[in-house]
Amino acid sequence: MSLSYADRHDVAVLGGGAIGLAVAWRARQRGLSVVLIDHGDLGRGASHVAAGMLAPVSEADPGERALLELGLRSARAWSAFAAELEDASGRPVGYRTTGTLVLARDRDEAEALDRELALRERLGLRVERLLPSAARRLEPALSPTLRAAFHAPDDHSVDPRRLTAALAVAAARAGVEFRVGQEVTAVDPGEGVEIEGRQVVAAERIVVACGAWSGTIPGVPAVPVRPVKGQTLRLRSGPGEPPLLERPVRYEGGYLVPRGDGSVILGATVEEQGFNTALTAGGLYELLRDASELVPGVLELEVTETLAGLRPGTPDNAPLLGELGGVLFATGHHRNGVLLTPVTAELVAAHLAGDAEIDASFAPGRFTHRAAA
Numbered sequence: 001m002s003l004s005y006a007d008r009h010d011v012a013v014l015g016g017g018a019i020g021l022a023v024a025w026r027a028r029q030r031g032l033s034v035v036l037i038d039h040g041d042l043g044r045g046a047s048h049v050a051a052g053m054l055a056p057v058s059e060a061d062p063g064e065r066a067l068l069e070l071g072l073r074s075a076r077a078w079s080a081f082a083a084e085l086e087d088a089s090g091r092p093v094g095y096r097t098t099g100t101l102v103l104a105r106d107r108d109e110a111e112a113l114d115r116e117l118a119l120r121e122r123l124g125l126r127v128e129r130l131l132p133s134a135a136r137r138l139e140p141a142l143s144p145t146l147r148a149a150f151h152a153p154d155d156h157s158v159d160p161r162r163l164t165a166a167l168a169v170a171a172a173r174a175g176v177e178f179r180v181g182q183e184v185t186a187v188d189p190g191e192g193v194e195i196e197g198r199q200v201v202a203a204e205r206i207v208v209a210c211g212a213w214s215g216t217i218p219g220v221p222a223v224p225v226r227p228v229k230g231q232t233l234r235l236r237s238g239p240g241e242p243p244l245l246e247r248p249v250r251y252e253g254g255y256l257v258p259r260g261d262g263s264v265i266l267g268a269t270v271e272e273q274g275f276n277t278a279l280t281a282g283g284l285y286e287l288l289r290d291a292s293e294l295v296p297g298v299l300e301l302e303v304t305e306t307l308a309g310l311r312p313g314t315p316d317n318a319p320l321l322g323e324l325g326g327v328l329f330a331t332g333h334h335r336n337g338v339l340l341t342p343v344t345a346e347l348v349a350a351h352l353a354g355d356a357e358i359d360a361s362f363a364p365g366r367f368t369h370r371a372a373a
């Protein structure tokens with residue numbers, strides 16, 4: 001790069017979503033000088049749209065053992081992480097320890113739910129089968145036609161918007177420097193990053209935490225991160241009415257996640273549409289149709305927001321954590337970036353400080369090696 005160097009830092013973190021903010025905070029806590037650069041407002045990428053489920057048990061897939069272990073480790077870290085972050089920022093993050101209900105609406109789904117339950121029991125995960133009547137006692141809004149249910153008592157939730165807001169305050173208080181509204185237009189590993197084609201921020205280490213955009217920056221080694229679109233609705237009960245649900249419910253085709261303020265997130269489609277975030281009538285219709293079959297009262301709620309976000313997907317659904325081509329990746333968290341925020345920040349900051357290596361299962365180069373084998 002032939003441009004003038006405006007700044008010099010130990011670490012430049014690219015991307016101010018949940019992952020980049022948490023990595024920056026933790027790296028600064030380890031004594032490193034950190035600058036975080038985001039081309040939009042902080043926390044306005046996928047982290048702004050996420051439902052906030054912290055649900056490794058209900059999402060468990062036996063073909064994704066390393067991801068499951070990472071998710072369980074992060075879920076266990078969440079309580080202390082939330083408390084520390086609230087203390088450091090003075091802001092609530094909306095961490096709710098309610099457990100999650102998994103629901104089936106007909107015989108086919110009930111048979112599938114039985115298999116899912118047995119699988120979790122084999123994996124040693126805590127799950128409890130519930131009679132439909134018992135599930136309705138927990139959540140009176142569930143339909144009388146509910147066929148089967150289980151409870152995952154360790155799957156909780158957080159409000160991702162409150163999370164990123166708190167992380168931004170905690171990181172700033174710890175001494176992270178922010179460059180907001182500035183696009184990283186090129187990366188020169190070991191040297192620094194170019195901003196808007198005009199200026200260079202020098203940094204010894206570069207952390208790529210640009211979510212779905214992580215593979216789009218010139219100079220960043222090619223990694224197979226792709227955008228996976230998810231459409232969602234935000235709904236709320238009328239004034240003075242009780243919240244529709246106390247805990248997240250999941251079912252074939254979607255989920256409902258209540259917040260502490262009486263609103264509820266209805267999500268989400270899973271679409272391969274590139275960087276297109278258009279809302280579609282069909283997408284929103286299907287979300288409402290499936291939800292209303294299990295929670296009919298959802299159709300009485302006021303719609304306060306509709307929006308789509310881009311999950312940073314990878315070929316094996318696990319994140320990219322580690323070095324490749326002179327940069328450190330902290331991306332590709334797909335459906336689990338909020339869940340994986342505490343463990344990602346801890347692993348990446350420890351690696352930056354030279355205190356620990358990251359498990360090779362998440363190496364960003366793993367796909368290239370597989371293809372060559």
Ligand SMILES: Cc1cc2nc3c(=O)[nH]c(=O)nc-3n(C[C@H](O)[C@H](O)[C@H](O)COP(=O)(O)OP(=O)(O)OC[C@H]3O[C@@H](n4cnc5c(N)ncnc54)[C@H](O)[C@@H]3O)c2cc1C
Pocket residue numbers: 014015016017018019020037038039040041042043044045046047048049050051052053054182183184185209210211212213214217229230231232267268308309310311312330331332333334335336337338339340
């Ligand atoms: C509908 C939906 C529901 C979800 N629900 C859940 C859930 O319940 N639980 C869960 O754990 N996860 C969930 N996720 C996944 C989760 O949102 C993501 O995995 C996580 O937010 C990724 O965080 P991130 O910081 O890597 O990316 P993002 O939040 O997308 O942040 C990336 C940042 O990089 C910035 N950036 C990009 N390019 C550049 C550039 N060139 N220069 C500077 N800055 C740049 C962007 O502006 C953005 O702020 C959901 C996602 C979606 C879309």
